[in-house]
Structures are given as structure tokens and as C-alpha cells.
Amino acid sequence: MVHWSAEEKQLISSVWGKVNVEECGAEALARLLIVYPWTQRFFDNFGNLSSPTAIIGNPKVRAHGKKVLTSFGDAIKNLENLKATYSKLSELHCDKLHVDPENFRLLGDILIIVLAAHFGKDFTPSCQATWQKLVGVVAHALAHKYH
Amino acid sequence: MVLSSADKNNVKIIFSKIGGHAEDYGGEALERMFVTYPQTKTYFPHFDLGKGSAQVKAHGKKVAAALVEAANNIDDIAGALSKLSDLHAQKLRVDPVNFKLLGQCFLVVVASHNPAALTPEVHASLDKFLCAVGTVLTAKYR
Numbered sequence: 001m002v003h004w005s006a007e008e009k010q011l012i013s014s015v016w017g018k019v020n021v022e023e024c025g026a027e028a029l030a031r032l033l034i035v036y037p038w039t040q041r042f043f044d045n046f047g048n049l050s051s052p053t054a055i056i057g058n059p060k061v062r063a064h065g066k067k068v069l070t071s072f073g074d075a076i077k078n079l080e081n082l083k084a085t086y087s088k089l090s091e092l093h094c095d096k097l098h099v100d101p102e103n104f105r106l107l108g109d110i111l112i113i114v115l116a117a118h119f120g121k122d123f124t125p126s127c128q129a130t131w132q133k134l135v136g137v138v139a140h141a142l143a144h145k146y147h
Numbered sequence: 148m149v150l151s152s153a154d155k156n157n158v159k160i161i162f163s164k165i166g167g168h169a170e171d172y173g174g175e176a177l178e179r180m181f182v183t184y185p186q187t188k189t190y191f192p193h194f195d196l197g198k199g200s201a202q203v204k205a206h207g208k209k210v211a212a213a214l215v216e217a218a219n220n221i222d223d224i225a226g227a228l229s230k231l232s233d234l235h236a237q238k239l240r241v242d243p244v245n246f247k248l249l250g251q252c253f254l255v256v257v258a259s260h261n262p263a264a265l266t267p268e269v270h271a272s273l274d275k276f277l278c279a280v281g282t283v284l285t286a287k288y289r
Contacts, residue, residue, distance in 0.1 A: 113255055113270065121259060
């Protein structure tokens with residue numbers, strides 16, 4: 001069980017409270033597909049991913065990015081119970097979507113950079129550390145049901 | 148993984164935007180790395196790693212200078228960093244996984260100070276460049 005200090009919980013909620021989930025999710029997913037193009041392998045049915053411009057403007061990318069980050073919000077509401085919260089999603093990613101868990105790590109790192117760009121100096125080292133811990137724990141929970 | 152001419156151009160542009168701040172960015176990246184990935188502190192038992200440490204700042208300058216050198220010689224990073232590569236292989240022997248961690252922190256620093264300049268394309272190129280530097284520094288490990 002992961003332990004979250006009061007300070008960590010505060011850093012998580014204060015950042016999350018200011019995040020535009022739709023914009024941030026769209027940006028994070030777009031950057032994942034641009035920076036690590038092999039991740040496009042999961043999105044054959046998304047249409048035009050032929051260039052960074054196409055990816056950024058792609059409505060399916062935006063919608064899916066929003067979906068993914070909205071789910072992240074569920075994690076934040078259930079920090080004490082992440083494995084249970086993500087149990088079904090984990091099975092889905094393994095059995096139906098066949099996503100290598102390394103991709104969760106990559107998306108987590110990208111999300112951190114998007115947050116840094118958005119919050120600038122306010123994204124302090126402690127903030128980064130807490131959020132890297134969070135994305136790591138979320139990635140772990142999503143991989144937990146893999147077999 | 149190969150740096151395209153577009154990648155090389157993006158790297159040159161972002162480093163020229165960073166300009167004289169590179170030294171500070173190096174220090175901040177190290178500070179973030181020590182806080183975010185505490186296991187990286189094991190390579191610096193001889194340092195004061197407290198906030199505002201002069202040793203960390205000085206070391207950050209060295210790291211940044213090497214990145215700038217690599218960016219200025221981007222067609223031959225292996226040549227430019229050959230001595231550093233020897234040093235890491237023979238003396239420092241920093242586990243290869245840590246270069247990714249420092250790279251992530253450097254990206255965070257660049258993003259937080261230059262959000263507009265770190266477009267997705269530049270982000271991709273800089274990430275590739277940092278990977279290339281890490282690869283060069285660990286190339287002679289075995």
C-alpha cells in the first residue's frame with residue numbers, strides 16, 4: 001500500500017484543481033504520439049496521425065486524451081485504493097487492448113512535462129517529485145492485473 | 148535512433164533560446180532529480196545535497212556545459228563527449244538508467260521556463276538528443 005503524506009496530498013489536489021482536464025489530456029496524449037511515435041500502434045483507427053500538426057488537430061486524439069485524464073481524476077479521488085479502483089481498467093488494457101505497461105510510464109512522464117509547461121515555477125521540485133510518484137503508482141496499478 | 152536534420156535544428160534553436168541560463172538549468176535539473184529520484188543521490192555521497200547547495204550548482208554548470216558542447220557539435224556527439232564517455236565508463240560508472248532520469252528532469256526545467264518554445268516537435272527532438280547523449284556517455288561501459 002502506498003503511503004501519501006499530507007503534503008503530498010496537498011500538492012496533488014492543488015495542482016489538479018487548476019488543471020483543465022480536456023486541454024491537458026489532449027496535449028499529453030498528442031505529445032505521447034509525437035515524442036514516442038511507436039505508441040501510435042494502438043491507434044490505427046484514429047485517422048490522420050501523419051504529422052505533429054495532424055496529431056494535435058485530430059479530434060479522436062483530443063477526445064481520447066480527455067478520457068484518459070478524466071480517469072486519472074478517479075485515481076486522485078481514490079489514492080488509498082488505487083489497485084481496486086483500476087482493477088477492471090487493468091484487465092481491459094491487458095486482455096483487450098494489449099498495451100505494454102511501459103506505455104503508462106511514458107505517458108506519465110509526458111504528463112509531468114505538460115504540467116511543468118503549464119505551471120512554470122509553481123511546479124516546484126517537491127511538486128514534480130509528488131506527481132512523478134503519482135504517475136508511477138497509477139502506472140503500477142494499471143499493470144497490476146496483467147498476466 | 149538517429150537525429151534528423153530537423154531534430155538537430157530544433158536542438159540548436161532551443162539551446163540558443165536557453166542561452167546563458169543553461170548553467171542554472173543544469174543545477175535545477177540536478178536538484179529536481181535528487182528530490183524526485185532519491186536513489187540518484189547515491190552517486191554523490193561526497194556532496195552537500197541540501198537546497199541551494201553550491202556544489203550542486205557547480206556540478207549543474209558542468210552538466211549543462213557538456214550538453215551545450217554536444218548541441219554545438221551535434222553532428223559528432225560521440226567525438227565531442229569522448230573524454231566524458233571515458234570518464235563515465237572508467238571512473239564514474241553511473242548506471243545507464245539514471246541518464247533517462249536526469250533527461251526527464253532537464254525536460255521539466257526547460258518546459259517550466261520556456262513553455263512556448265517547447266512545442267511538441269521540439270520536445271521530441273530534445274528528448275531524442277538527451278537519449279543520444281546518454282547513449283554516448285554509456286557507450287564504452289562494456
